Amino acid sequence: MKHPTPSSCRYHSQRSIHWYCESCLLPLCTSCKPYAEQLPMEVGCPLCGKAMQERAAGVDQADPIEIPGKNATCPPALVIAALAATVGTVGFDSLPGLVLALPLGVLLFYMMVILTRRAGEGLAHPPSLGDLIDIDQIEYGCRILTFGLPFILLLLITMAATSTALATLTWLAAAAVLPAALMTAIVFESPRAAFNPASVAHVVGVTKRELVKLSLLAMATVIAGAGVIALAGDGAVFVRGPLAFIATMLALGISARVGMIARTHRRRLDYPAGVARIDRPRRPEPALYEPALMAADAEVLLRENHLHEARQLLGTALTRYPDEPALNALFDQLVWETAGPDEYRNHLERRMQRLIRGGQVAAATELWQRNSPSLDNWVPRLSETRYRLALELDELGDHQIACRLLLSLPQDDRKFFHIAEAWMEAARILEERLGDAPRARELRHFVQQRFPDSAERWLAQWRPRRQSTKENRHRSPPAAAHG
Numbered sequence: 001m002k003h004p005t006p007s008s009c010r011y012h013s014q015r016s017i018h019w020y021c022e023s024c025l026l027p028l029c030t031s032c033k034p035y036a037e038q039l040p041m042e043v044g045c046p047l048c049g050k051a052m053q054e055r056a057a058g059v060d061q062a063d064p065i066e067i068p069g070k071n072a073t074c075p076p077a078l079v080i081a082a083l084a085a086t087v088g089t090v091g092f093d094s095l096p097g098l099v100l101a102l103p104l105g106v107l108l109f110y111m112m113v114i115l116t117r118r119a120g121e122g123l124a125h126p127p128s129l130g131d132l133i134d135i136d137q138i139e140y141g142c143r144i145l146t147f148g149l150p151f152i153l154l155l156l157i158t159m160a161a162t163s164t165a166l167a168t169l170t171w172l173a174a175a176a177v178l179p180a181a182l183m184t185a186i187v188f189e190s191p192r193a194a195f196n197p198a199s200v201a202h203v204v205g206v207t208k209r210e211l212v213k214l215s216l217l218a219m220a221t222v223i224a225g226a227g228v229i230a231l232a233g234d235g236a237v238f239v240r241g242p243l244a245f246i247a248t249m250l251a252l253g254i255s256a257r258v259g260m261i262a263r264t265h266r267r268r269l270d271y272p273a274g275v276a277r278i279d280r281p282r283r284p285e286p287a288l289y290e291p292a293l294m295a296a297d298a299e300v301l302l303r304e305n306h307l308h309e310a311r312q313l314l315g316t317a318l319t320r321y322p323d324e325p326a327l328n329a330l331f332d333q334l335v336w337e338t339a340g341p342d343e344y345r346n347h348l349e350r351r352m353q354r355l356i357r358g359g360q361v362a363a364a365t366e367l368w369q370r371n372s373p374s375l376d377n378w379v380p381r382l383s384e385t386r387y388r389l390a391l392e393l394d395e396l397g398d399h400q401i402a403c404r405l406l407l408s409l410p411q412d413d414r415k416f417f418h419i420a421e422a423w424m425e426a427a428r429i430l431e432e433r434l435g436d437a438p439r440a441r442e443l444r445h446f447v448q449q450r451f452p453d454s455a456e457r458w459l460a461q462w463r464p465r466r467q468s469t470k471e472n473r474h475r476s477p478p479a480a481a482h483g
Contacts, residue, residue: 088244119259
């Protein structure tokens with residue numbers, strides 16, 4: 001049963017969908033997949049990992065299975081198939097058959113190119129006669145179909161030779177390479193690319209089994225047709241017409257399918273949404289877009305309650321981008337929802353330590369301010385982290401908390417070498433910020449007795465700053481000028 005595609009994003013109801021997963025029925029907007037529409041690559045579903053379909057505005061979305069059948073049975077296609085049946089009845093080995101086969105082959109390849117292009121653009125409705133004679137379509141079709149002229153001439157030569165075995169082998173070779181050549185010419189918008197081994201290998205490498213299946217289908221049709229003609233014997237003249245009709249319809253259906261495959265893989269093929277000549281996007285460095293894409297996918301997994309998958313994705317992402325704020329915020333949320341308070345405190349301790357070592361003291365302070373109230377006014381255990389946190393809080397104006405953190409530092413921590421500086425900073429805050437000069441002098445005297453060298457070095461740096469502050473404070477403002 002086909003499920004109707006929703007019109008809005010699952011997580012942003014006011015935004016229309018841009019990506020849709022047929023397996024998970026998941027509709028996402030551009031906010032859920034940042035940068036994705038600008039990158040020449042397939043967009044994976046965050047839930048199942050399969051490639052998502054792009055729902056571009058103004059494009060007719062139809063069932064993918066119906067598009068080849070509709071296009072192959074349109075009136076212009078039926079007319080071409082009927083002409084092929086007529087020429088097949090006359091016989092391709094006769095002079096009238098050979099004379100008619102050349103324009104018929106050109107017309108067939110023109111129709112194949114147009115069907116491939118339309119399917120690549122996502123147009124589901126069959127082309128009308130007016131579409132085929134449109135000046136833009138004629139210009140494009142005549143330019144691209146030149147890749148098929150060598151195929152047409154080769155087939156005409158083999159048919160004129162009246163050798164059934166040679167004709168069958170030639171048709172088999174053509175059927176094997178024609179789908180890949182057609183897609184390569186459309187993707188690169190150049191008939192020469194169809195004969196460039198590197199271009200063809202790139203297209204086959206991207207599409208993989210899908211293009212190989214079409215080639216096998218075309219080859220099987222050639223073998224079946226040759227077998228029917230061989231069994232018919234003297235009555236082969238009566239089966240050539242129907243076989244030509246069936247082969248033509250199948251070729252047109254395969255062409256439409258080639259366009260659909262190119263559209264499905266167009267980001268990896270660098271195939272634009274429209275075939276018009278536009279500036280194709282260049283893939284930027286992964287560090288510019290991968291963190292945002294991973295964060296968006298992890299957020300979707302969290303909302304769908306796929307906690308294990310979200311943790312794996314965030315673990316991979318943080319290994320590559322340990323300092324990315326969005327990824328770290330999501331990982332904080334995940335640990336908070338899946339672990340106990342003790343594990344969450346340990347997680348925050350490690351996060352703050354990494355931020356401070358990276359010079360991001362402000363980010364570490366903001367992380368502590370955001371989480372401390374919900375954790376019973378938790379403070380970091382590590383003395384170095386607490387010391388840097390206190391200095392940053394003093395800069396932010398939280399003098400009481402900064403002084404309390406500095407005074408609470410343990411005296412016997414052998415891994416912390418700034419206890420004297422920390423207490424001298426606490427004395428400075430008491431005197432300059434909290435107006436408690438007696439207690440500041442008492443604390444400063446205690447530090448000078450216990451750590452004389454460290455205290456003297458700190459005072460040598462503090463006294464000039466203090467003197468400069470006093471001079472600025474008592475300096476009178478300049479007199480206003482009178483006119």
